[in-house]
Amino acid sequence: MFTLLRDLRRIRRGLDLPGPARGGSLAVRHVDAGSCNGCEHELTLTSAPAYDLQRFGIGVVASPRHADVLFVTGAVTNRMREPLLTAYAAMPEPRRVAAVGDCALGCGVLGSASELAGPVEDLLPVDLRLPGCPPDPAAIAAALLTLIGQ
Template sequence: MHKIIFQILRTGIRTEAPPPANPDYRTPEAQQLHAAILDCLGRALAIRHVDAGSCNGCELEIHALNTPQYNIEGLGIKFAASPRHADLLLVTGPVARHMEEALKRTYDAIPEPKLVVAVGDCGCSGGIFGESYASCGRVANAIPVDVAVPGCPPTPIQLLQGILAAVRKT
C-alpha cells in the first residue's frame, strides 16, 4: 500500500490541459436551427411526448434536446405534462395495441391547431415490428401525422428540424 502511495506522489498529476473556453459551444447547424425556430415561432411551443411502445432510443435523443448544447427551453420550447397545454404531439415507437386508445385520447385532448410529429423508424414505418397482433405499426395508422422524423434513433438536430418543419406547416 505504501509503495503505491509513494509512486503516486513521485509521478504527480499527469493530465491534458483543459480545452479553451468557448462561450458558444453549439454547432453552426444547431445555431442556424435555433435562429430559424425563433423566427418561425415568435412564441412559446408546448410539446407533449408519448412513448407508444419504443425501445427508448428515441427518448434518449429527445432528452438530449434539454441539455445546454441544444437548449430548446431557450427557444421557448417546453415539454408539457398535460395534452391540454400542448401544441405539438411528439410520438415515439410503433403504436402498441394497448397504447392505441391512450394515444387517440391524448391526440383528442390537444386543442386545435394541433401538430403531430412521428419520431424514429418505428414511428414512421413501424420499424422492425411492423403490424402484428401486438402492434398497430406506424403512428399514422392510429392518428394523423404532420411530420415524420426517420432514424434509428434520429439525432437531436433531426428532431429540431422535424419540429421546425411541423411549425412551418401551420
C-alpha cells in the same frame, strides 16, 4: 454551483447555435407508444446545452391539454393505442402530430403482429414524419423548429 454554471456558459460559447427565435413557441407532448427508449433518450437531450430547444420557445409540457404537437414515438402497441388516442383527443385545436423514428413510421418494426396497432399514420393524421433509428437530437431539434409558425 459556480463551476457548474461557468462550465455551462463555456459550453454555450463554444457552440455555433443559431440565435434565439423572435416570437413563436411550440408546446410538445410526448407519447411513447411502444419504443425501444432510443427516441426518448435523444428527445431528452434536445434540452441539453448543445441543442437547448427552450431557447426557441419549444418545451415539453406535462399535459396534452397544453400541447400544440403530439410527439409520438414507437411502433404503437395494442396496449398504447387507446392512451395515444385519448391524449390526441385531449389536445386543443389546432393540433399537430409528429411521428418520430422509424418504428412510428412503420419501418423495420420488430415484434409480433398480434401485439402491434401501428404505424401512427393508421391511427392519427400525421403532420411531421421524422425517420431515424433513432433520429439524433439535432435532427429532432431541426424538425421541431419547422413546426413553429405552421
